[in-house]
Amino acid sequence: MEFIRQIERLQLLNKLVKERRTGSPEELAERLGIGRRQLYVYIEYLKDFGMDIQFSRKLDGFVYAEQHELKIEVRFELLDSKSRTEINGGESLNLYTPCYFYALTEDSLVI
Known part of the structure; x- marks a missing residue:
């Protein structure tokens, strides 16, 4: 369930940044239960979006820097x-991928 834990951390990070309650990088990393280095990986994830x-x-x-809305949700x-x-x-990958992860963009489905 590490994947879900990562999503929860991204949700909390997004919320704290939006509310301007992050504090220093060290404080934020501690609040998220990760190291400072991992914090910057999560920040890069947000930048990728x-x-x-x-x-x-x-x-x-x-x-x-800009007022965008990021919605992070998990649906099974x-x-x-x-x-x-x-x-x-058209391919059946049941044997290899029992789970399917995809993202919806405004224009298309990204797998």
Whole structure:
């Protein structure tokens, strides 16, 4: 369940940055239960999603440079064989990938 723990940390990180309650990198890493190095990995994840996150010396914490909304959610859903085939582009990978992870963008489905 490490994957779910990572999602929960990203949700908390997003919330704290949005509310401007992160504190120093050391304080934030401790609050998330990770090391400082791992904190910057999570920050890079947010940047990969287009979130412009920066450290403010004035506020002594991380802030979003632009007011974007990031919604992070996890959904588990049983898929029938037709849906699995559509997600896999016609291939059945049941033996290799019992779980399917995908992201919805505004334009398309990303697997």
